[in-house]
Every structure is written in C-alpha cells, then in structure tokens.
Amino acid sequence: MRLLKTKSELREFTREARRDGGTLGLVPTMGALHRGHLELVRRALAENQSVIVSIFINPTQFDKAEDLAKYPRTLEADMEALGKVDPGLAVFAPDISEMYPERVDADRYDFDGLDRVMEGAHRQGHFDGVGTIVETLLRLVGPDRAYFGEKDYQQLQIIRKLVETREIPVEIIPCPIVREADGLAMSSRNTRLPGPLRQQAPFLYATLQAARALFGTKSAMKVKEYVRAQFADHPDFSLEYIEIADARTLKPVSRKQAGKKYRAFAAAYLGGVRLIDNIALN
Numbered sequence: 001m002r003l004l005k006t007k008s009e010l011r012e013f014t015r016e017a018r019r020d021g022g023t024l025g026l027v028p029t030m031g032a033l034h035r036g037h038l039e040l041v042r043r044a045l046a047e048n049q050s051v052i053v054s055i056f057i058n059p060t061q062f063d064k065a066e067d068l069a070k071y072p073r074t075l076e077a078d079m080e081a082l083g084k085v086d087p088g089l090a091v092f093a094p095d096i097s098e099m100y101p102e103r104v105d106a107d108r109y110d111f112d113g114l115d116r117v118m119e120g121a122h123r124q125g126h127f128d129g130v131g132t133i134v135e136t137l138l139r140l141v142g143p144d145r146a147y148f149g150e151k152d153y154q155q156l157q158i159i160r161k162l163v164e165t166r167e168i169p170v171e172i173i174p175c176p177i178v179r180e181a182d183g184l185a186m187s188s189r190n191t192r193l194p195g196p197l198r199q200q201a202p203f204l205y206a207t208l209q210a211a212r213a214l215f216g217t218k219s220a221m222k223v224k225e226y227v228r229a230q231f232a233d234h235p236d237f238s239l240e241y242i243e244i245a246d247a248r249t250l251k252p253v254s255r256k257q258a259g260k261k262y263r264a265f266a267a268a269y270l271g272g273v274r275l276i277d278n279i280a281l282n
Contacts, residue, residue, distance in 0.1 A: 007098060022049030024049070024143045029055055040149060058130075061130045071188070072188060079091060122240060145172075145173050154250060156174055215282070224243070239267075245263060245265060
C-alpha cells in the first residue's frame with residue numbers, strides 16, 4: 001500500500017494510474033476509519049481500476065477549536081484497516097501545510113441556500129471549509145468518481161452543487177448509511193461515548209423511524225412536534241434540531257406535495273458528543 005504525503009507524490013500516482021486508461025476512484029475521509037468508511041472503499045474498488053483514500057483532518061470545517069483538538073488521529077490503525085481491504089490502495093495523508101501552504105482559511109462559496117439550513121445554521125463556516133477541501137482534492141486527484149456517505153446527506157447535496165457550479169468533471173456516488181446492529185449510524189464520534197451512553201445512542205435513529213411512520217398520516221409540523229416531545233422525555237439527550245426537508249433542495253417542508261421526496265434530519269448531543277442522522281420518509 002502506498003502512503004502519499006505530498007501533492008507531487010499524489011500527482012505521480014495519478015499519472016501512473018491513468019497510464020493504461022483505467023478509471024480512478026476517490027474516497028475522501030478525515031481518518032478514524034470505521035466500517036462505514038470501509039464500505040465506501042469497497043464500493044470504489046468494485047467500480048474503478050485504482051482507488052485513492054484521502055485522510056486529512058481539515059481544520060477549516062471545524063467551527064469549534066475543541067472539536068478539532070478532540071478529533072481522533074489514528075493514521076497507523078487506519079492504514080492497517082485499509083490494507084486488509086486491499087493492499088493495492090493508495091492513501092493520501094498530507095500535513096496541513098501541504099493543503100494550506102499560505103494560510104489556513106476557507107474559500108467562500110455560494111451553495112444556493114443548501115448551506116444555510118440544519119448543519120449550516122448551527123456550524124458557522126462549516127460548509128465553506130468542506131467545499132474548500134473537497135474542491136482541492138477533486139482538482140488534485142482528478143478522479144472519475146468520488147464516494148460520499150449519506151449520513152452526511154446535506155454535505156452530499158452541497159458537494160453535488162459544488163461540482164455542478166465549478167464544472168468539475170467527476171461523478172459523485174452516494175452510498176447508504178452503514179449502521180451498527182442496534183441502528184446507530186456509524187461515526188468516528190461514537191468512540192467518544194462511554195458505555196452507558198452508548199447504549200442509549202440508538203434512541204436517535206429509533207425516533208426517526210417512528211417519525212417516518214407518522215409522516216404517512218401527519219403533517220411535517222406534527223411529526224416534528226412528536227420528535228421534540230420524545231427528546232424532552234429523554235433527559236440525557238439535548239436535541240439541537242429536527243427538520244423535515246425536500247430531499248433535493250433541503251428546503252424545510254410545511255405542506256407535503258405529491259411526487260416529492262422528503263427526508264427527516266436530526267442532530268442531538270449525548271454526553272457532550274454531537275450525533276447526527278437522517279432518514280428517507282417516502
């Protein structure tokens with residue numbers, strides 16, 4: 001397995017990968033890899049001749065310095081996990097100075113309002129940081145396909161908008177949420193939950209499942225009221241937001257319309273750990 005630390009090493013690898021006309025897949029990550037990440041990698045391997053996994057903890061997408069400081073840094077374990085999937089993978093794991101040689105700052109983007117709701121409303125500047133690093137990676141690697149999980153569904157839609165508006169020639173491949181046996185969406189943050197709180201964590205997904213069942217007969221407002229009431233009775237959780245939105249535009253829904261697809265989105269704190277999840281409603 002090849003570990004690439006610089007842009008020049010990355011360019012050399014992509015030239016080699018392209019030499020025989022093969023397709024190239026990219027799986028961008030911030031490391032602390034779990035089974036959800038590895039499923040993205042397996043999908044990329046099945047659909048491309050060569051695959052690059054990037055591991056870079058991007059400072060410009062963190063709105064809180066303490067979250068950046070606490071983010072797990074596990075490159076050695078990540079490399080071991082990836083090697084078990086396929087020893088032929090390439091891993092791009094640059095230092096911050098390699099990706100931000102002049103200043104550690106995000107570019108500014110117009111995401112047509114996709115960034116002003118839900119995560120964007122609660123994490124100032126987050127999606128400018130995401131856009132900056134994803135655009136940089138896409139232009140450096142030049143992949144045919146790039147793979148993103150639907151757990152970060154809002155991020156997925158924003159990256160699609162980025163690719164469209166910046167005219168980047170890549171196919172964005174969405175991949176289903178990978179869950180633990182008890183339903184909790186896999187996340188690097190889950191490791192920060194102590195045992196008793198980890199046992200409570202599936203409540204988030206269970207509540208979204210109940211919301212989906214209600215959505216067939218109740219208004220979006222009534223469904224959100226139900227979710228808020230459930231969290232109010234669960235004091236270890238602090239609900240940050242619950243939203244029901246158009247699956248394409250992410251605009252909040254007040255009245256359902258035939259033929260449109262909707263999703264429920266939620267973020268909540270459990271023992272100081274922020275969890276997010278979402279679910280298709282129809």
